[in-house]
Amino acid sequence: MDKILEGLNPEQRRAVETLSGPMLILAGAGSGKTKTLTHRVANLIAHRVEPWRILAVTFTNKAAREMKDRTLRLLETLQTGKVQLPYMGTFHGIALHILRMDGEAVGLNKNFIIYDADDRRLLLKNIIKTNGFELSKSQYRDVGDDISGAKNQNISADEYLAQATTAYEQKVAQIYRIYEQERRQNGALDFDDLLLYWLRLLDVEEVREKYRRLFKHILIDEYQDTNKIQYQIVRKLVNDERNICVVGDDWQSIYAWRGADYQNILNFEHDFKGATVIKLEQNYRSTKPILDAANKVIKENINRTDKTIWTESLNATPVEVVRVYNQFEEAEFVAQTIAREVAKGASYGEFAILYRMNMQSLPFEKLFTQKQIPYKLVGGQRFYDRAEVKDVIAYLNLLVAPQDKVSFMRAVNVPTRGVGERSLEKYFAGEQLSGKAGQGMHEFLELLADLRTKIATSSPKEIAGELVERLHYLDYLKTGKDERADARVANVKAFVEEAGEYDNLEDFLGSLALFASSDESVGMSAVTLMTMHAAKGLEWDEVFVVGLNEGTFPSKRVVMSGNESDLEEERRLLYVAMTRARHKLYITSHEKTKGFDGSVQRTEESRFLRPLRQDDDLDDLGTQDFEQTWTPQPVKCSEIDDSMSSDEVQICYDDDYSASSDDEIFADWA
DNA sequence: AGGGAATGCGTTTTT
């Protein structure tokens, strides 16, 4: 018992000791949230709550894994014998599990497959094409997100149509309806459906009562990121004992664009009267300069709760705000700073570079490769999204869900079987195929039918292996003139190996779809490159937050729309990024950005940095000589600001420029 | 049907 409370501060301790009734934990950045949660779970188990009666929900697989690991470790120090973990996972993962068990109550086939964003896009594309919807490029791009947005608010196609005002919205409503119809026919659920069907399942009384009886304690992490559906699920799941504990921080709400509503956390006390409210405000992660700077940034937001995040870690180096010439220099600055620290004994794994958009990783990747700085890129394309892997997945999907048209279209002509677009149309129209196409289709169907008989008796690895074998898929990949053929072959082999981790095909496919690119991990010590969104919940000794330019961060869309709440969300994102740093934080921006077309554009420093600068400094920095370039050695920073109230922020810029043309400056990385 | 060249366009963030 003592061990469970060991090393906790009074607030954390109260959160761990108070086990019954609703509880709201407002946990500031770095305030020991995960520690508190894991200790609370351990305490519940110590109080004889059976682990399987505890439901713990997180937002990312990574967070779920961490909570599992840490809870497991803690439990192992407390008890002997086999340790059993609570029911832990992401909303989507838990939904999948529950729907596989009880989905039939809402008309789901047991063998449903899951569409990822890519599958959804293909189906939509097909619908738009065959039904002749006319959409502009940008509309075409937005349809998927708009439908997803509607689903996340529990708005059906009919309801969407009823409230549609523009011609575009009416089209979306129609596409939405057809999409739902075909998706159902294909035996698939998309990400949003996992939540929607879970909610519907909880409308079935017997099922709802079953789960309300089962889960005696519910814990929800990152509650500020719950959307409407998730909120409704939680409301339905909580039983009369009201043992619901939610943890979150409205300052770190960064998923409104995905339907998250941080009002959910602000309304908690209203929704669950008499809730115990605990505020964790002591930060154990970052130094004072970092926290002060982050606080200065977030204070600009009007729409937020008030709180005081503080730390005992006082003496430390100031935050550096650095303005350089262009993206290449920005990378150069980061690379040199890291190299210098590594020379002093730091390891690469202690550094992270955080940016707004995945695309911004490019200059860093190029330079790091050149300078042989080990790095791991997190995000962007997932392993399972590589074309060669997706093709194999399409086949496996077809074994489980023969009626899925999306996978069918994807797989039928890989490798080339003479079944092109025309033949496919004929086939779907029920016509007989002749010649090469007929032969090819026959082989294809034969193979599927044959492998399907083996699902019950063979492991996923055996099935995937046999599939690849019989397709002569690896040979097919090698015959192309693709210089990446070797990598593709390796990917397919790795994929087959991966299947060995599962003992049933449905589970394997389900987990593939829910796997995020940010879940891929690299063991070695390397600099981490990722988006600020992906960085939530993580921490490093030294963090570089890069690309603090108007139009990049805040993003172009937000700047153009001028939407105040979107702007505040971006500012919260910067707050999240800054508070990832333990000892040292660098924030960089660049004067000029090179576009795709080769044009070089002047970029203003992000408005978010204003509170970090003295008022009159802006002019100084805005009027530097842009025809000068940064000389890569040494990094020279001059402190402009010696009149600040504290020494938490050091404004740096480089005044060691030498003349050079834009072409030369960009030549290295273009 | 399918390869290859030409074109054109891109900028959020993710379970």
Added chain:
DNA sequence: CGCATTCCCT
């Protein structure tokens, strides 16, 4: 630049 889509030729 790099990718995705389209067009044109075999």
